Amino acid sequence: MKKVIATTLALAMVLGTAPTALAEGAEKTTLNVIISQYGDHTQEWWLGENGFEGSFEAANPDIDLNIEIVSWNDLYTKVNTLISTNQAPDILNIDTFADYVADDLLMPAEEYASEELKAKILPSFWNANEMDGTVWALPILASVRALFCNQDILDAAGVAAPTTWDEVLSACEAIKAYDENIVPWSLDISTDEGQAAFSYYTWNNGGGFVDADGNWALNSAENVAAVEFMKKLIDSGYCTADPYTETRYPQQDAFAAGSLAMMLGPCNLYDIAADVNFAVSPMPTNGGNPSVQMGVCDRLMAFRNDDAPDQEARTAAITKFFDAFYDADTYAGYMVFEGFLPVTSDSAAILTESADQYTKGDGSAQGNSEYFATFCDMLNSCNFYPTAKAEWNDVKQGVINAEQQICQGSDAQETLDALQDEILALAE
């Protein structure tokens, strides 16, 4: 008898809740969003009633946001697993998009980016997401790499911030002579980010990943000379002894501790090295080439979902999500919160004028307009990785491997020729 009563009650509960659930499901559009973790406090900005999630859902009761913050260590594995099990997110924040375009997984940005949003994204960033004539993603934030010099050490060694490669060598020599325990220069050609070093030196020697027509040109004479210069820096004992495995993070710590004199580093070194008297200058160049800074840009992209019950409502919800996120005030607040540079004109204007109205993620300080003015200006002269090319991931790992081989003694021209052939074969 008890069993009968329990079953009846359970059945009644299920039947009683079912219509409500169905009604709610029919009305609401759910968006699954994956955001990458930029700092220790990323969750606080995005999640909860006081975060972006809460305010967005309050303003849009017909949309249910399901945001997940994923660390960069797990991001690629997680996204690949979701895709291979047909559970791709609706919106994803990651660095590259070409692989998803190749598998026809993404929606063109024109389908969901409102005219207003399109107009305020800086043109170079909008165009950087173009592949085969279609823009596939939106830039979420940017960062700039430039030369950071410990002014106290340079003054003591009697040298100025170097502007050419020759000056780099002479400054390193002077610093070594001044104090043998100070590492003059930093170099990271590790698996983590060796492609960044390739960019710094090849771009500032008139070379780079691609030629003027956008074709792969990895074995140009300028690139060969650039990698040979890296080897010279290692062989002269001017950089950390272990550039093959030491990433830039311990090098940033060393710069902040005053034991590394000069570093080609990211703009957030500005905060990390706050205790050091440093100056920021353009990257040194060679052969009279103009100085090129490196820009890094991460992206937001929307995936197709052919199984969505109401495509129109889904696309409208995605548009609302982006409009809300790139709202001048909201977005400017997020840039200060995470310490990155804005990619929209209205937020850039706010931040270069009055960043102090926003607080950093760790609550330690207000935003610094001088920081945004310095680096937003540099963004205009930046080069970016050619991430819109389908072979980019192979090129990235290939140049790291080539740098390591050359710095270990392999012939630079032969190694880069072999890489170029390998990449061209892939492109075919």
Next chain:
Amino acid sequence: MRKHAALKKVEPYVWLLPSLLLMAVMIAVPIVTVFQLSMSEISRAGVIKGYNDFKNFKQIFASSTFWHTLRNTLVWTVSVVGFSTLIGFVIAMVLNQEFVGRKIVRAIVVFPWATSLIIQSVIWKYIINADYGSLNVILQKLGIIKSYVNWAPDAAAYFAWECWIGIFVTFPFVTFCVLSGLQSIDNAFYEAADIDGAGFWQKLGLITLPLLKPSLTVSTVLNIIYVFNSFPIIWTITKGDPADRTHTLATYLYKLSFYNGKSGQAAAVSVIGFAVLCVCASIYMILSLRAEKEDER
């Protein structure tokens, strides 16, 4: 009555069923999946595009990095298992003697094995670092070196350090396997040998080693499997760099999959590793079991 007997026959299998199911789900399914993936075309984004005529295996066999990695894996496994067995055996012999503080020394010996491999690797990375490593600092303070030495200037040196760290974290396991074996040897054998005038080496070769064979077989087979598949030491210290010269199969397939986006090739390397390990472990087991049978005769 007959019904009861039939039930009795089936009963053990019913009790075994949960474990068998668990093994099927946790072991058999992943193995079959990896075999399937190794023969499939998988895009960088993770989309599986079907059978690709062993292309992954062909690409792997055509890669010089794979052959270098295979050689490294062999050197890594043989050196780490070999030296840790030797060192572990010697230390077990010492710890089997009566001396003051033996319990404390036994506890200390277990530390390298009990500590997380990642932590051990990070500590060793700091010890050998050329710019701020403690090895350089200590040697300089002792006046043995004048300026800092780069202890890992190339791939071979890095790999040698990694092998040493592998040995350091593995030998305690052998020590304790051998120690438990030593304690089960009846002292009467040694007393009889003493009466017959046997020396240390004779007792070692004719009593200790033959009676330790089961313990050594277990520790060696388990070590071959653990060390062959070991990932944290090499990944933490070099990630297979410089120029992919310090990989073993475990780190190589991880890099192929999660850095290079070649999941199909990574699955192929995994299958090759599985095959190599099956062959090595089987040969060792067959040889040692055969030797045991001969001893019994």
